[in-house]
Amino acid sequence: MPVPTTLDAKLIVRAWAPTPIREAGPARAWLVLADEGDTRAAHLRSLLTATGSEPGVLVLPSRQLDPDGVQRVMLQTAAQARRGVPIVIATERAQAVLEGEAPDPGPAALRGLVRVLALEHPETRATLVDFDDLSDLVTELACDPACDPAGDAAGDEVAWRGGVRYTARLRRATLPPLPRPARPVTGPGAYVITGGSGRLGRIAARWLAARGATRIILNGRTSAPVDGPTRMITGDLAAPGTAERLVAAATAGGVRLRGVIHAAGILDDRLIADLDPGSLERVWAAKVTGGLRLHEATKGLDLDWWVAYSSAAGLLGSPGQTAYAAANAWLDALCERRRAEGLPAISIGWGTWAGATTALPFVEPLAPEEGLEALEALIQRDLPAGVIKLDTAQAVTLFPAIARMPYFSDFVDTPVTPPVRDLAALPPGEALAAVTGQLKERVAAVLGVEAGWLDESSVLTDLGLDSLAATRLRGVIDYDFGLTIPTAPLLQGGTLGALARTITENLPPQPATAQPATAQPATAQPAT
Template sequence: ALSAPDEAKLLADAILTPDPEPEVALRRGRRYVPRLVRAKAPAAAPAIRKDSAYWVTGGLTGLGLEVARSLVGRGARRVVLSGRRAPSEATKQALTALEERGAEILVVSADVARPFDVDRVLEEIDRRKWDLRGIVHAAGVLDDAVLLRQTSERFAKVFAPKVEGTWNLHRSTATRKLDFFTLFSGGASLMGSPGQGNYAAANAFLDTFALWRRAQGLPALAVNWGAWADVGMAAALGADHAARQAGEGIGQIPVKTGMNLWGRLLGQQGQVAVMPVDWNRFAQVFHGGSPPPFLDRVVTGPRGASAAPTQLAAASTRVPIEVDDAPAPDLSGLPELFGRLVRAPADQHPAIIDGWVHELVLRVLDFDRAKQLDRTTPLLDVGLDSLLAVELKNAMADGGVDLPVARLMTGPSIAIIDGLVASWVAEHPPPVAAPPAARAPVETNGATHETGPVAVHRPTWEQVGTWRPNATAEAGSAGGNAVMTHIGAFVLGVFAILAAYVITQIGTDGGTADGSPGVEQAAPAPASKRRR
């Protein structure tokens, strides 16, 4: 086994050696990196037992209620639904319809973040002599804000159902013979999501917990769902939000399709992701055509600046964007704003910058393209909030201008932003190339964006070499400790800090069936005991 000094040297080498990988795991002298890979859902769904009971948390609204419908449709005749609030009239009607199909529905008001409530639900199940065989943990809440405006209270609110609820469910059912223990996680923990650092971290706990629980020999599956159509938290944000995401390559999951996939995944263990994403477009919008290594297996289009479009991509599917079709310099590799600047004389640059900023503001605020905003009015007065400020910052970065998000969150006017952009351009002048022959006009309609089919993916770890502290050091044995480094990757970095608060130890048991570094047999400490 590696000695402590050798492990320390491996860790130091991993940190100090230039490496494009933002996240690396060292296991017994082997180096692993995370990748998102395509996977297939099983062709058939595991059987649901008519004589058994199934518990859905968050089961009285939205996605949880759809799970209840799916369970009954698959043959379940005893379903337990819990939620913090009493069912609405619409929910009562839905439950009546399920009962008319022959199902017994037990509705319990309970907060799974409270151990007493979880035990109370289980006591009622036992009192009825129901055989509990499956749990679907679909409870969750949002409290969005950029990290600068996040607070411990906001984190605690989002963590309560996800982190504490998961632990309480595990603690109270660990000795029961369950067929499945499914955690509804989100794509935010894999890809990040502006303004949702607390939500991403809470879901990342679910992902890690599922792997840990599986290592205990207990059933567990975390599903990183993308946005759902018609139900769930994303649907509640409205059509404008869905349109913006469509422009970024992110689609929505139809309820029928998603529930069919969920049923087929019931027998799976570990972690899977179900997301309808056009990965090439996603990489272009969020990463300038140069996706992070984690997406290497799913992004198939051209990489780098050569992938950049020569016009702004409409974030709202209702907004067309003008494209200058005049003869231009060779813009290969240039961001969009600089492409406009190099084809125009210097005295036109202020007007070009102003027009570009105005376009982006209209796009982010989802205003009509023909609308003219007062250049001196603070954007806070016309609807810019902290989340939209992050979106504006990202859109400007795609065009070649990287302004501090904190500056944009103050809601400056377009005129002030024009000055900030002009200063950036002056400090980062674009190269000028000879113009090519005139080209044909480019047509854009801004009408729709393809976002890719609803697909199943699996996060995994791939071995990419070996690391040794010296030529004679042993690679280690199955009992060796693990060295994990989380470098860069802002959202994942936040999770690493939070995970240290929730999990007592992360290590290895010698690897898992899917090739991922193993998780040591040490239980996460219950978060409920550490809350003030």
């Protein structure tokens, strides 16, 4: 059963703060990926200094990308991530950095991709840079993406405004006092809930009915039993006309539509390496396309509130959920844009609710009463926030690279230096023993088994290793040993001992704080 905690202990926001401009590092060549005819790309190439090193990848998305365009950029970036080279995604005025700025939801959604890359492919040192002047982007690129990874100036979500550099950080939020007069939450009138055949939609409908709503319109792709003031209208929210039908049903007979909850969404979990157009479209249809149609259908109405059910995946990153994380980042930006245009909107980045499966093992479930308490409090205060029971100790255990990401610095006080000393200087036998001991602890944590059960002959797939767990293990090895390993041998009968030998034979001369070395997997043979 979920253990209730105070609401303040669960509230998380993403905030921008000025940070120092970093000193220039070694010059790097950049492969600039942009749409044909983008004059910014041509200008940028003339400003960048190329060197003989393997180039990093600079993705320069067009402005005002529609959902199809964002998905195309995501697939393009995913293909580059497989190469393991540094990746920078450079967007122009897409993020709401300063008070009152209206974001550009399409390019802004790519921050969700960066959050997942940080966990699935830490070797890319993926960074989002949102600029308002190309010269500032060049200044940012002049520092190697990996330089000063633990310093105050570092960050993987960076913005420039008027020559000032900002970085994004997660912060704890505190509920402000209730405004006077208090914002109405529920009462006589109509309410629309998308995702109404799902569990969270039904919980919200019961809550509204108990608070005096006279009409509740639920929408889902499939029907569900309803009673009292609730009516179900089936239909694909992403299809033209569905959102308008919901509004018409809500306002029939002159009833005022007072509130909207956009809770529609589906999952199609897969690693970045396995993304394809179909999986992206499935996830984005209800969350993004449906959200946009709902926004258009309601933006001319006098609403009390408009709530988007976003996700912790967009705030924290969630391995295996790139499409979902980016879709929720898009929804967050849509809400910020509505607010900048004077329309009501808050996005709530929900952690896992009790009874649902989760791809985030370091997020504890919310009891329904906790979720409803947060929903009411955030609507009353017009406060967008994440509502997440974050277990930081478990997060660092499973993804130790979090400890050196300034984005999480307010939540993690773990030392940021890798726990393993310089092993390459040790005699081979001692180095192998040290690597094997550390690896046992890491494998046990990732797979949820006792370290004492493991030995060099343990076949990792027999212990439950799948592609997602292999990605987690790959991340901790990168953190501990400064080494990037291929996951294929791990999933083809590789043993713990073979993995330890591969690491030992490829150890860099010191723990890497810049680009990790790449292991040659020849010694990682399957068990026989």
